[in-house]
Amino acid sequence: MHSFKKILLTIIVAIVFTACKNEVDFSQLIDPTKPLNVSIYFQDKRTFEGEERLFEITPGTEDYNLFLEWVKKNEKGWNTTYAIYEPRGMIYQDNFELNYMGYFVVLKYKDQAGKSHRYNKVIGESSLDFLFD
Secondary structure, eight states, X not given: OHHHHHHHHHHHHHHHHHHTEEOOOGGGTOOXXXXXXXXXXXXXXXXXXXXXXXXXXXXXXXXXXXXXXXXXXXXXXXXXXXXXXXXXXXEEETTEXXXXXXXXXXXXXXXXXXXXXXXXXXXXXXXXXXXXX
């Protein structure tokens, strides 16, 4: 009986982790004719004073195209999250906000029905550094 419970628990855990993964259709979120807004936060570790640098990435530029490639490669494997994070930076447009934490990102958006979504995903540490360095 003990091994049956162990097998059943393993199956339940596998189903839960598989079911938690979400796919995001970025083509529904990003308007490729509009610029991407980027916000980078800097904080002095001694004084804790911070500043924000804002800029736009224009469609057709190398950084814009690299970001579009990144989202295509990262449409799968998103996990629902309810936590609130303090990002190092943010990329956003009218329909989405992607918060960059360094080794993971948090995506926030509303779907066409108006339902809010918040997902996170672990990414490579340098995966989006071309925008945040």
